[in-house]
Amino acid sequence: MASQLPEPIVEQTYYLNMGPQHPSTHGVLRLFLKLDGEYIIEADPIVGYGHRGHEKMAESHLYEQFLPNTSRMDYLSGLLFNHGYVAAVEKMTGIEVPPRAEYIRIVCAELNRISSHLLWFGTYIMDLGGFTPFLYAFDDREIILDILDRITGSRLTYSYCRFGGVAKDVDDEFIRATREFIGRLRSRWEDYHNLVTKNVIFIHRTKGVGVINRETAIRFGCTGPVLRGAGVAYDIRRAEPYSVYPELEFEIPTGAAGDAFDRYMVRFQEMEQSLRIIEQALERLPEGPIRGRAPRKVRPPKGDFYFAVESARGAVGFYIVSDGTGYPYRLKVRSPSLSNLQVLTETLSGTLVADTISILGSVDIVVPEIDR
């Protein structure tokens, strides 16, 4: 007798291509997902869609000519990359930087860090489905860009740091506007927390989602808020103090569980710490020159050098091999997002497709920085 039962449902894994053009991949990242129903079995991030060959370009360009490239790698915290590269070359060549220039660099770098975190905040919540915080965050961010625009002449891709100092001195208007901005942003925290942090939907989408613990973070070499969210108080600004950071007081916020919510909170507290740094730096801003004595054409001595700074996404390092000429023999950029993204190969497996967006956003990547 023929069975009246329906045919058994055939279970099969299938593959989903997310990107390279996807509203939530922040640029051109492609996620190749192997799915079992709604669950991800395996995730394979495919990078390289923004590969522009910065490192090859360095080999045929002078040290000075490569400077604009640095801010185009990580365009959200360009000044921090600027600072890292310039400080690396200064260390190699032994160029002295006057204290006023160091303080100006710190103020601008921290402003840039806040603007990067604000943009992350806006787009992250937009990915999770809330459009309003995006407008709030961009409102505040535009003020930072105005302040930096007056001094550096650019909104995003700064080439403000120079070997031995900075390009332009700050004026009273800059200091006044920055102080005013600090007050304004502090008054906005409450709005942000009421709007997002206390939102039940947001909490459900981030708490316990995308847990990256200490052990995983070490295996993958994560740095920045991803590592600090896992409870490791590691910050290059404290571990390998550079510039004038040793003179300034600030804390390193850490999380505990290492989930998306912790990383969110770490970034929020970092913004507050950045405001503290800016306040102190403005108070102590010394008088004096803004450019030290630097040779016209930088020729670092032979050998290899490494210099790291803390960017908004983690430790960014410049490994420069010099052969004594004005051109770098090899310039390698250690990009924090590369390691932070690689973690997803492990973290994403076993999660829901819908959580991909939440996890990817919480890691905060900039694709051209990975691809270089």
Place this chain on the structure above:
Amino acid sequence: MADKKVAPGPIVHVAVLEDILNLFRANSLWPMTFGLACCAIEMMAAGASRFDLDRFGAGVFRGSPRQSDVMIVAGTISRKMAPTIVTLWEQMPAPKWCVAMGNCAISGGPFEYDGQYAIVPGADLIVPVDVYVPGCPPRPEGLIQGLLLLQDKITKGEKRNVLRRFQRGARSAA
């Protein structure tokens, strides 16, 4: 009479209707959410609170190429990405327009140098471009001006755009 050359064109001309349609098209441009690099951030800024692209009817960023009619190529086109951009362009329904935003999308910008291997120097080597917005990156005001230019172009019924691939003496795309 029979030997008189007739210009090719539609059999039925409804010029007034076409003008009215163009007016509508120009004032409700739907750009595709599609960023490649730094310029994408300025594109986002143009759509956000201060600059508010919606004032010009172009603020409805769509995630799917099938729903959009302007492609803003915002950033450097890498060799790896170029085929995808062509696919996205072909997925968009006509009439469609393309804005090359930033120096990278115009000519390769700072990344076009002797011996570069990674990028396609110019969006117009792979898709026809209507408006070029220079800058590295262009300010949001620049993008808005570019879109206004595009609106002018559409309302005037202009069909001119540039595809360098087919021009004599143009550099090869690959």
Place this chain on the structure above:
Amino acid sequence: MSFDDFKEGLGALLEPSAVRPTDFGKRGYSLQVTAKRDQVEPIARVAREADLFLEAMTAVDFADAFQVIYLYNAFGAGSRVRVRVAVKKGESLPTVSTVYDAALWHEREVFDLFGIPFDNHPDLRRLLLPEDADFHPLRKDFGKVHGVRSTDEIYGEPTA
């Protein structure tokens, strides 16, 4: 401190002349290690046990050989280690991805840009360039470069 454990482990593994302390303020790393091909993985194991993380990995092309650079770091002040391994043109290197997952991508990147293969790597594909690319751009025989040096010219003299 975990970093001292690492130094001890290195001392047991390598001969004393291969491990040299450097001035952190001048160089950005406080220990330089010159390893041989078969010591790469043991060093990684020692580093892993001492709670170090693989910060970066890269290669440099010289006229005589490739130099593959591993940068390990601990969560402490001035505790970066630079491990340097010479790889002859056309030779491969054992993978450290069995110890550090981070090496999975770093090795893919080195393979992509330099064409150095890694033995036993589970998934050695190109990372950044298109899959059909047939060149390794960071080699000195590709594109425009300013001179090719030998290893001794840059790493030769003892560095302080």
